Amino acid sequence: xxxxxxxxxxxxxxxxxxxxxxxxxxxxxxxxxxxxxxxxxxxxxxxxxxxxxxxxxxxxxxxxxxxxxxxxxxxxxxxxxxxxxxxxxxxxxxxxxxxxxxxxxxxxxxxxxxxxxxxxxxxxxxxxxxxxxxxxxxxxxxxxxxxxxxxxxxxxxxxxxxxxxxxxxxxxxxxxxxxxxxxxxxxxxxxxxxxxxxxxxxxxxxxxxxxxxxxxxxxxxxxxxxxxxxxxxxxxxxxxxxxxxxxxxxxxxxxxxxxxxxxxxxxxxxxxxxxxxxxxxxxxxxxxxxxxxxxxxxxxxxxxxxxxxxxxxxxxxxxxxxxxxxxxxxxxxxxxxxxxxxxxxxxxxxxxxxxxxxxxxxxxxxxxxxxxxxxxxxxxxxxxxxxxxxxxxxxxxxxxxx
Numbered sequence: 001x002x003x004x005x006x007x008x009x010x011x012x013x014x015x016x017x018x019x020x021x022x023x024x025x026x027x028x029x030x031x032x033x034x035x036x037x038x039x040x041x042x043x044x045x046x047x048x049x050x051x052x053x054x055x056x057x058x059x060x061x062x063x064x065x066x067x068x069x070x071x072x073x074x075x076x077x078x079x080x081x082x083x084x085x086x087x088x089x090x091x092x093x094x095x096x097x098x099x100x101x102x103x104x105x106x107x108x109x110x111x112x113x114x115x116x117x118x119x120x121x122x123x124x125x126x127x128x129x130x131x132x133x134x135x136x137x138x139x140x141x142x143x144x145x146x147x148x149x150x151x152x153x154x155x156x157x158x159x160x161x162x163x164x165x166x167x168x169x170x171x172x173x174x175x176x177x178x179x180x181x182x183x184x185x186x187x188x189x190x191x192x193x194x195x196x197x198x199x200x201x202x203x204x205x206x207x208x209x210x211x212x213x214x215x216x217x218x219x220x221x222x223x224x225x226x227x228x229x230x231x232x233x234x235x236x237x238x239x240x241x242x243x244x245x246x247x248x249x250x251x252x253x254x255x256x257x258x259x260x261x262x263x264x265x266x267x268x269x270x271x272x273x274x275x276x277x278x279x280x281x282x283x284x285x286x287x288x289x290x291x292x293x294x295x296x297x298x299x300x301x302x303x304x305x306x307x308x309x310x311x312x313x314x315x316x317x318x319x320x321x322x323x324x325x326x327x328x329x330x331x332x333x334x335x336x337x338x339x340x341x342x343x344x345x346x347x348x349x350x351x352x353x354x355x356x357x358x359x360x361x362x363x364x365x366x367x368x369x370x371x372x373x374x375x376x377x378x379x380x381x382x383x384x385x386x387x388x389x390x391x392x393x394x395x396x397x398x399x400x401x402x
Contacts, residue, residue: 002068004061008223012056015230019049022237029241036099040090041240047086048199048233053077054143055226058219063141073136074123078143080152081112084159087196091163094189095170098250098264111155115148149203156200164193165258172279172341173251173261176331179314179346182382188243195236202229263317263327277316277331295333298323309349312378316342344389350376351390358399368395 003009023046030038054077062068085108092099119142122135135142142148167189174181206225210216216224250264263275302322308314320327334345353375357363362371372383372395387395 002061002065003057004059006059008220009056009059012052012059012223012226012230015227015234016049016052016056018234019045019052019230019237022234022241023049026237026241035246036101037090037093037246040086040093041237044083044086044090045233045237045240047079047083048229048236050077050079051083052226052230052233054141055223059223073141074119074127076116076119076143078148078152079112079115080148081115081155082109083152084156085109085112087156088159088163088166091166091189091193093246094186095167095247096251097246097248098252108159118142153200153203160193160196160200163196167193169253169258169261169279170247173277174247174249175341175343176261176277176279176335177249177263177316177327177342179309179343179376180312180378180382181343182385183378184245184247184249186245186247188239188245192236192240195232198232199229202232275326276328278335292333292337295323295325295329296337299330299333303346303349307353309346309353309376310374312373312376314346314376344386346376347386348390351387354387354395355391355398363399368399 003013005013023042026038026042026045030036030042054072057063057068057072062072085105088108089099089101089105122142126132126134126136133139171181171185174184178184202225206216206222210221213221215221251261252264253261259278259280261277261279263277299319302319303309306322308319308322311318316327316330320330323330331342334340334342338345340348350372354371357371357375369380369383372380377383377386384394387393387398391398393401
């Protein structure tokens, strides 16, 4: 197989081959862990690796020699309409334990499928109908057509916005459903969305620099864009492969009403039949004041007398089961009655328990972090953040002030 090793082709070969390696590693990890998100990240890394391939192979001499030239012409390496949907599906599969690839999800990939059919038609017409270059009479690879590159970038921007919106909804959901929200906010989500944003900004920044430095518009000058693209891709692959966390919170919502979220439980008991929660606070109507006050009293009594807050894995469903009701009522009561989300509500009890322990001098017998863990917190960062939010002081400042 022809491959002319040189400075430009060799550096892209390194990142391209590493991308393929991580594509396989992520697929294997997905198979071993039965984690769907790894499959989607594997697919995304594969698409990014293929995106770099034409430039790498071009510098390796493929565009100047047959049959390699025709392979590049009639094989679509840059699947721009697939990249956006792939990252969107990855986001959903990582954040939502209820995510499944359905017929509705297939619709996102239709533009990419149509582009494959378009290239297939060109191949049939050129090779078997007129047996000559017709669509490729200008000698330009269709992957680099201006309309395709611009529409592809627009598609990726749209799916970046959708992914960001989905993550925003997810954050609201977990603060309403679990008492350990900070632990599953997923810094990795923020990191890879920023990395993906960099991928989107690269062509814009490159075009701006090319306006100032025309030499960047040349074939050799464009190499720098693909190098930086492949470096960011490589970073996403490495960090994504090492990410061990996926969400265990299954939920669904309507695209027309993202305020109301339906929690999805495996246990279809009567307690959880009504599992719709509002992720935005609402004003209490007079009709519901008495009912909410009644449930407020029940919730307070339960949490205080049974010290439920000590359970670092406490969820909204746990409280609903204890009170023999559904999560919708508990969520609405906490949101509208206490003007807090579930996570902050439980943390207030944990902070109060810590303050009582400090007043008794428990910090002289054990560490402050040990007290925090005993009261239901599961990390130092979460404890410090919640304590500062609740008291206005850091734990150290609070002790000095006391």
